[in-house]
Amino acid sequence: GAGVSQTPSNKVTEKGKYVELRCDPISGHTALYWYRQSLGQGPEFLIYFQGTGAADDSGLPNDRFFAVRPEGSVSTLKIQRTERGDSAVYLCASSPSGASGRGEQFFGPGTRLTVL
Amino acid sequence: AQSVAQPEDQVNVAEGNPLTVKCTYSVSGNPYLFWYVQYPNRGLQFLLKYITGDNLVKGSYGFEAEFNKSQTSFHLKKPSALVSDSALYFCAVRDLFNQAGTALIFGKGTTLSVSS
Numbered sequence: 001g002a003g004v005s006q007t008p009s010n011k012v013t014e015k016g017k018y019v020e021l022r023c024d025p026i027s028g029h030t031a032l033y034w035y036r037q038s039l040g041q042g043p044e045f046l047i048y049f050q051g052t053g054a055a056d057d058s059g060l061p062n063d064r065f066f067a068v069r070p071e072g073s074v075s076t077l078k079i080q081r082t083e084r085g086d087s088a089v090y091l092c093a094s095s096p097s098g099a100s101g102r103g104e105q106f107f108g109p110g111t112r113l114t115v116l
Numbered sequence: 117a118q119s120v121a122q123p124e125d126q127v128n129v130a131e132g133n134p135l136t137v138k139c140t141y142s143v144s145g146n147p148y149l150f151w152y153v154q155y156p157n158r159g160l161q162f163l164l165k166y167i168t169g170d171n172l173v174k175g176s177y178g179f180e181a182e183f184n185k186s187q188t189s190f191h192l193k194k195p196s197a198l199v200s201d202s203a204l205y206f207c208a209v210r211d212l213f214n215q216a217g218t219a220l221i222f223g224k225g226t227t228l229s230v231s232s
Contacts, residue, residue: 033218
C-alpha cells in the first residue's frame with residue numbers, strides 16, 4: 001500500500017520568506033508526527049497530532065513554526081520568516097494510533113529545506 | 117531527561133562477518149526502544165522494537181537486538197553482514213515525559229559500512 005508521502009521533496013527559499021511543507025500520512029493512521037533532521041544528527045521531534053488536534057507541540061523551536069491537520073489526515077508544517085538555521089530535512093511520520101506509544105512510526109522520505 | 121547514545125559514528129565490517137551497532141539509553145521508567153535504518157535520499161525504515169517480554173527481539177532483514185536492562189543497552193546485531201546492509205542506523209526511545217508520551221528520541225546515528 002501507499003506509504004507516507006511528503007511534498008515538495010526539495011524546497012529552496014530565501015531568508016525571511018514563508019514556506020509550507022505538506023505531509024500525506026498512511027490512510028487510516030490517526031497519529032501524525034513532524035521531526036526535523038539536521039546534518040549529521042538524528043531526527044528531533046517537533047509536533048504530534050492525534051486526529052485533528054495537536055496533542056503535543058513542545059518540540060516546535062519558536063513561534064515561527066506552526067502546523068495544522070484540519071481534517072485529520074493531511075498535515076502542513078508552516079514556517080514564517082525563515083532563517084538559515086531552519087535548513088534541514090523535515091520528516092513526517094504516521095502511526096495507526098499514537099496513544100499507547102507501542103507502535104512503530106512510519107516515515108516519509110522528507111522535505112529538504114534550504115534557506116539561502 | 118530521556119536520552120539515547122550511539123557511541124560509534126561508523127562501524128566497518130566485512131561481508132559475511134557478524135555486525136553489532138551499539139545503543140545505550142537513559143529513561144526514568146520502562147523504555148520502549150526502536151531501531152530504524154535510513155538509506156540515502158530515503159525515509160527511515162522500521163527494523164524492530166522492544167516493548168516488553170523476551171529480551172531478544174527479531175526484526176526485518178535478519179536483524180535482531182538484545183535488550184539489557186542492567187546495562188541499559190539495546191545493541192543491534194546481525195549474524196552475517198551483507199553489502200546491502202550499508203546504511204545509517206538510528207536507535208530511538210519513546211519519550212515518557214513528552215506531553216503525550218509518544219514522540220521518539222533518536223540517537224545521532226551510526227553509519228554501517230560493509231565491504232565485499
